[in-house]
Amino acid sequence: MMKKNSKPFEIILFGPPVSGKGTQAKLLATVLNIPHISAGHLLRLAEEDKSNPYHKQISDLIDNGQLVPSEIVNQMVKKRLAKTDCVKGYVLDGYPRTFDQVAVLEQIAGIDYVFLIDVSDKIVKARITGRRICQNNHQWNLQSSPPRVRGICDICGGKISIRKDDSLDKIKKRLKIYHEHVNPIIKYYKKQKKLITINGDQHIEDVFQDIVKYIIGEIRK
Ligand SMILES: [Zn+2]
Structure with missing residues (x-):
């Protein structure tokens, strides 16, 4: 693979819910000194920005738990990628999610x-x-970061309980949506020989090391 382009780090990150994708994207962007561009974050910014022409529409869609149309997302991403801080590249997170988003990316990115x-x-x-989670929003994980006393928040002493959104039914639904949207796109990039699969079952730091090792290996080629 030739790596002599002027924008060497145009990167996409995919991963299911709780894969740590957002954390990895942030770390990678920091190390490579390029922006981390999260579609979810761009949408939240547009939602909060009353001067944005889509502000109301996006806000309504998000309130109703609906997906924001591709045209809007495409426009926001296009605008963001055109900014000067993207001269060396960027880490895209949460985008592309559909094939028309892939097509837009093909036009404006390499x-x-x-x-x-x-x-x-x-x-x-x-x-x-x-x-x-406790009533004060302190978060714990029985697997990876359990509180010292069972069932009690270390920070405020309140009782901890499972979040409503974390029921098994809801998780199954989220995973189904993820696979439906992302699997075909992943297949597409695999065909293009651009896909690098990282074992996400490991600890966050090991996942990150694997990503960085891969990039360094490619740069040295
Ligand atoms: Zn607490």
Whole structure:
């Protein structure tokens, strides 16, 4: 793979819920000194920005738990990628989610790496069902960061319980949506020989090391 382009780090990150995708994207962007561009964050900014022409529409859609139409997302991403801080590249997170978004990206970008942080459904379910929260929004995880006293928040002493959104039914639904949307796109990038699958069942730091090792290996080629 030739890596002599002027924008060497146009990167996409894919991963299921609780794969740590957002954290990895942030870390990677910091290390490479490029922006982390999260579609979800762009939508929240547009939602809060009353001067944005889509502000009301986006806000209504999000309130109703609906997906924001691709045209709007495409416009926001296009505008963001045109900013000067993207001269060396960027880490895209939460985009593309549909094939017309892929098509837009083909026009405006030359994607160099597509990472998939691969976490099995079984582990996603275990991670989510282990999450606990207290009434003051302090978060715990029975698997990865349990409180010292069982059932009690270390910080405020309040009782911890499972979040409503974390029921097994809801997790199954979220995973189904993820697979429906993302699997075909992942297949597409695999065909393009751009997909790099990273074992996401590991600890956050090991996942990150694997990503960085891959990029360094490519740069040295
Ligand atoms: Zn607490």
